[in-house]
Amino acid sequence: MGESPPSAGESADGSGDGLAADGGSAPGVDGRMSGLTTYLRERPRLRTLAIAGPPYGILVFFFAIPLLAMLVVSFQADQIGGAWTLHNYTDFLTSDTYLTVVWRTFLISVQVTAIVAAVGYALAYSIVRFSRRTTLLLLLVILPFWTSYIIRMYAWINILQSDGVLDSLLDLAGLPTLGLLYTDTAVLIGFTYVWLPLAVLPFYASLTNLDGDLIEASKDLGAGPIRTFLSVTLPMTINGVVTGIVLVFIPTFGSFITPRLLGGTNNIMIGMVIENQFKSAFNWPFGAAIGMVISVVVVALLVLATRLGGGLFGTGGETA
Amino acid sequence: MRKLTDGSTSLNRRRFLQGAATTGAAAAAGCLGGDGGGDRVPMDVTEWPPEDLESNLNLWNWYDSWAEYAIDAFGDEFDVDVSNSGYSSADQWYSQLQAGNDEIDNIAATTNWVERSIENDFLHELPVDVMPAWENISDRVKDASSYQQDGSVYGIPEALVLYPLTYNDEYFDSAPDSWGVLWDEEHEGDLCMWDNATVSCQIAALYTGQDPIQPDDYDEIEEVLIQQKPLLQTYWGDYQQGMSLFVNEDVVAGPLTMGRTYTARFQEGAPVHYTAPDEGAMYTSDLFVIPKGAPNPIASLQFTNWASETEHAAQLFETMGYQPAVDISDELSEEDAEFTNWPDEWDLVFSETLSDEVRSRYDEIWTAVKAA
Numbered sequence: 001m002g003e004s005p006p007s008a009g010e011s012a013d014g015s016g017d018g019l020a021a022d023g024g025s026a027p028g029v030d031g032r033m034s035g036l037t038t039y040l041r042e043r044p045r046l047r048t049l050a051i052a053g054p055p056y057g058i059l060v061f062f063f064a065i066p067l068l069a070m071l072v073v074s075f076q077a078d079q080i081g082g083a084w085t086l087h088n089y090t091d092f093l094t095s096d097t098y099l100t101v102v103w104r105t106f107l108i109s110v111q112v113t114a115i116v117a118a119v120g121y122a123l124a125y126s127i128v129r130f131s132r133r134t135t136l137l138l139l140l141v142i143l144p145f146w147t148s149y150i151i152r153m154y155a156w157i158n159i160l161q162s163d164g165v166l167d168s169l170l171d172l173a174g175l176p177t178l179g180l181l182y183t184d185t186a187v188l189i190g191f192t193y194v195w196l197p198l199a200v201l202p203f204y205a206s207l208t209n210l211d212g213d214l215i216e217a218s219k220d221l222g223a224g225p226i227r228t229f230l231s232v233t234l235p236m237t238i239n240g241v242v243t244g245i246v247l248v249f250i251p252t253f254g255s256f257i258t259p260r261l262l263g264g265t266n267n268i269m270i271g272m273v274i275e276n277q278f279k280s281a282f283n284w285p286f287g288a289a290i291g292m293v294i295s296v297v298v299v300a301l302l303v304l305a306t307r308l309g310g311g312l313f314g315t316g317g318e319t320a
Numbered sequence: 321m322r323k324l325t326d327g328s329t330s331l332n333r334r335r336f337l338q339g340a341a342t343t344g345a346a347a348a349a350g351c352l353g354g355d356g357g358g359d360r361v362p363m364d365v366t367e368w369p370p371e372d373l374e375s376n377l378n379l380w381n382w383y384d385s386w387a388e389y390a391i392d393a394f395g396d397e398f399d400v401d402v403s404n405s406g407y408s409s410a411d412q413w414y415s416q417l418q419a420g421n422d423e424i425d426n427i428a429a430t431t432n433w434v435e436r437s438i439e440n441d442f443l444h445e446l447p448v449d450v451m452p453a454w455e456n457i458s459d460r461v462k463d464a465s466s467y468q469q470d471g472s473v474y475g476i477p478e479a480l481v482l483y484p485l486t487y488n489d490e491y492f493d494s495a496p497d498s499w500g501v502l503w504d505e506e507h508e509g510d511l512c513m514w515d516n517a518t519v520s521c522q523i524a525a526l527y528t529g530q531d532p533i534q535p536d537d538y539d540e541i542e543e544v545l546i547q548q549k550p551l552l553q554t555y556w557g558d559y560q561q562g563m564s565l566f567v568n569e570d571v572v573a574g575p576l577t578m579g580r581t582y583t584a585r586f587q588e589g590a591p592v593h594y595t596a597p598d599e600g601a602m603y604t605s606d607l608f609v610i611p612k613g614a615p616n617p618i619a620s621l622q623f624t625n626w627a628s629e630t631e632h633a634a635q636l637f638e639t640m641g642y643q644p645a646v647d648i649s650d651e652l653s654e655e656d657a658e659f660t661n662w663p664d665e666w667d668l669v670f671s672e673t674l675s676d677e678v679r680s681r682y683d684e685i686w687t688a689v690k691a692a
Contacts, residue, residue, distance in 0.1 A: 097688045104691070157561070162570060182554040260515060260557040265549050268690040279411050280517055281683035282436075282676075 067295075074288035088289035098273065098290070102297075105270040108259075109252040112191040116248045117241065119192065120199035125233075127200075128207040141200050144193070153190060153261045160186050160262070182264040190258040195251065199244035206240025207233075246302055253298055270294055362444045362610055362621045368452055374616035377623055379404040380413045381428040383479070383606075385639040393635075394626055400619050413611075417442040421613035425620040431604050432673045434467050434475050437611070443474045444610040444617060446624070451476075453628035453646075461645040466672065467607055475607030476624050477645030479636055482603040482668070483519055484594035486566060486576035486584075495595035499527040501573050503544065508551045512565050512574035515555035517686035518674065519602070520545065523575060526599040526669075533672050538681050545689040555690070566592045582641020582659060600667035605645065 040047040077085040092098050127137045144152060159165040160181040167177035180186045210233065218228040234241070256271035270290065277287025377400050381387040387404040395402045405424075407413060410433045413424060417437060429437070437443050448454040457477055467475035487496055491510075502511050502523070513520050522532035524541040535541060553571055556562035563580040565571045567590040576584075576594070584590040608624040610617055626632060633644035634651035643660055652660065662668065674682070 097684070097691050100691045101687065154560075157564070161568060163568070261561060264554050265552050265690070268687070272690075273687055276517060276683060276687070279409055281679055283680060283683070 070288045071292055073285050074292050076285045082285065088286045089293070091286065092290055092293060098270075101268055101270050101273055102294070104268065105253055108187065108191075108267075108269060109249055111188060112195065112252045113245055113249045115188060115192050116195050116199045117245055120196055120244060121203050121241065123196075124200050124203035124207050127204060128210075138201075138204065142197050145197060149194065149257065150261075152194065153258060156186070156190050156193065156262060157181060160189070181262065184263070184267065186262040186264075187259050187267050190262045191252055191255070194258065195248045198247040198251075202240040202243040202247065203237070204240075206237035206243075210236050242305055242308075246305060249301070249305075250298055253294065360618055362617055363447050365447050365618065365621060366450060368450045368625075370618050370622055373398060373400060373619040373622055375399070375401060375619075376425075377402045377616050377619045378423055378425045379428075379623075380407055380424050380426070382407050383428060383636060383640045383642070386636045389635050389639060390623075390627065390632070393632065394623055397626070398619070398622060400623075402623075417611050417613075421611045422615060423613075424611050425614040425616045426623055427609050427611060428478050428606050429475070429609050430481070430606050431466060431671070434607050434609055435673050437609065438467070438469055438474050442611055444612055444614070445472045445474055446476065446610065446621070448473045448476070451621075451625045451628075453625045456628050456630060456633070456646040458645060458647055461605060467609075475609040476628055478606045478608050478627065479640075479642040479644050480603055480605050481642060482578040482594070482596070482601060482662070483514075483522075483575055483671075484578055484581070484601050485597050486574060486581045486592055486594045488566065488569065488572040488591055489593040490591040491572040495593065496573060497595075497598050499523055499597045499599050501597075503527070503548050503551065505551060507572055509553055510570075510572045511548075511552050512562070512571045513548070513552055513555050514562065514575045515557035515690075517682045518671075518679065519575060520555075520689075521682040521685055522602055522671075524548075526597075526601070529599070532600075532602060532669060533674065534678060538685060542685045542688060545685065546692045549689065549692065563588070566590050578643065579641040582637075585659075586641070596662070596666040596668060598667070600669050602671045603668050604671040606642075 040050060074088055075084050075086070076082040077087065123141070127134055131137055157164075160179075161167075162177070162179040162181065164181070167179060170177050180189070214232050214236065215228055218232045223231065253269075254271045254274075255269060256275045259267040259269050260272060274287050274290050274294070277283045277290065281287075377394075379387060379390070379402065381390075381404055384404075384406045387406065391402040391404060394400065410430060413427050413429070414433060414437070416424060418440075421442070434443070454476065461477045461480060467473065467477075485496060485499060485501070487501070489495075501507065502513065513523070521535075521541055524545050525532040525535045528537070528540050528544060530536060530541070553565070556565055556574075559577065559580055562574075562576050563584050565574070566576065566581075566584050567588045569590070578594055581592055581594045584592045608627060610620045610624065614620055628646055630646055630648055630651060633646035634648040636642060636644045637648060637652070637656065637660060641659075643662070648660075649657055
């Protein structure tokens with residue numbers, strides 16, 4: 001196996017209990033831990049397996065196997081266990097209706113991602129550069145995560161509905177009311193609110209590591225604020241930006257609760273279509289096929305974004 | 321080294337004993353688990369009342385407020401520790417049955433999901449001949465629901481669920497007599513529809529004079545739903561959201577369940593009522609079922625009978641506003657009796673399980689309408 005033989009003081013069966021004896025007065029647990037450490041240190045393959053095994057196991061069990069199951073189901077006709085077919089894919093890919101929904105979903109996701117990236121970057125930048133109470137502000141950013149997603153959406157219903165909180169405030173200020181609920185704007189507001197923390201945190205992490213002297217140097221060399229931002233700040237934090245964009249774009253693409261609760265009659269997204277297949281149409285194979293296609297599309301977009309952004313996988317770019 | 325050897329041996333012995341105990345417990349659980357969570361199944365009960373009830377009962381009942389009542393009332397009467405998992409969508413419990421149930425004792429399930437469960441052999445047959453409360457179930461419900469197969473009964477009706485036209489009774493002088501009100505430009509922006517392919521397509525089928533179970537002109541259904549779209553404020557997708565639309569008076573007419581209409585009217589004080597238009601209205605039923613793998617099947621059977629007693633069925637209406645499967649007219653106030661009365665002239669259509677083809681077409685139509 002290429003592993004080293006047991007060292008002196010270890011039991012022949014390889015258990016780490018041996019070190020307890022060497023230590024003499026060392027506590028048993030500490031001795032066993034120390035022995036285990038030594039045992040693993042001398043067996044690099046086993047050590048790698050011990051470290052990487054659990055996370056890979058989790059990935060395989062909770063991600064790869066379900067994905068494989070979904071792939072298998074997507075090739076079955078009508079119901080699980082049915083005959084093999086390509087119809088689920090051809091029906092989806094040749095339907096103007098479904099492709100229209102995918103295109104709409106893409107457009108909404110791009111809009112949401114752009115808004116969240118702009119707002120999130122400005123917020124993270126101001127926290128890093130201009131704030132002293134950084135911890136408090138970051139805590140406030142992630143505070144919404146402590147509340148259920150559905151409850152947050154219902155809170156927005158109360159804010160945006162006709163004669164809701166927003167309209168009441170506008171009315172008090174003598175301004176015309178908006179009645180934003182059940183509009184495209186309401187969906188964008190809901191998404192922005194929900195995903196903002198996901199973008200702010202990686203933005204913040206990359207901006208924290210940005211060397212302030214580089215910005216000063218840029219200014220010393222005559223660059224204005226915009227040019228400094230475009231030529232220094234943004235490139236040096238691009239990995240954080242790409243990470244934030246990916247973290248926002250992917251869940252937005254698969255969303256169905258926000259458009260359902262806040263949107264009007266035109267806010268259908270592909271996540272809602274997939275949900276319908278499983279919960280009311282009972283056509284799981286078709287839902288699985290749509291899910292597979294969307295997964296491929298999103299992964300392709302992810303790879304594209306990664307390459308454009310300088311590479312999360314070390315294909316380029318420079319870590320700030 | 322002796323210390324090492326002794327310690328090691330001692331540790332191994334403890335581990336061995338722990339492992340043996342764990343394995344034994346797992347084996348015992350496995351033997352006790354499987355089909356029924358115990359030796360008995362409901363059909364073993366040949367005399368009423370059943371003896372030796374289990375001490376626990378795990379409900380999955382989406383009539384949350386009534387379930388709270390039942391937890392105390394049934395628990396106290398039979399000395400059973402009752403818990404309830406409220407759920408919002410039937411696939412939540414159905415996926416547990418698919419995975420092999422070993423937790424759920426009793427479910428309040430809608431007819432079409434009951435049928436699917438029967439087809440997949442997920443449910444226990446029930447000994448209705450020995451259950452006294454079976455006689456309380458009205459014949460109308462017994463005949464309507466398709467929870468009986470080959471002479472076996474797999475569920476006891478809990479409630480009738482009507483999908484009526486709900487309307488603002490201050491806005492309208494009298495109950496609208498046609499689903500056409502949802503296509504009337506006079507009410508543009510004050511209407512809603514249910515974000516549910518089957519319900520919305522069936523309303524459109526009724527509106528266009530077609531059979532909602534087996535329509536003959538899908539194009540017409542799609543066409544009228546697209547025509548209707550600009551008149552709507554939204555499609556509601558959540559019961560609470562649908563009710564809020566009427567409570568906040570954002571809309572004046574649209575589909576809503578009878579129970580939510582009751583809650584909006586009597587608990588929220590909203591000016592709403594419901595009707596079945598001349599073209600007809602759909603209704604279905606929710607049933608108590610005992611899934612295979614239930615760890616406490618006999619307590620679940622006792623509960624099913626208890627819940628169908630008039631006093632407890634009346635509580636279902638009082639707390640949730642749904643029509644129980646039991647005749648409770650003697651238990652109601654005049655106002656409640658008026659609300660729950662379904663006139664004989666109403667043309668009510670039982671929502672039979674749709675064929676795969678119809679369900680699929682309805683889903684396609686609804687996606688196309690929303691994407692239009």
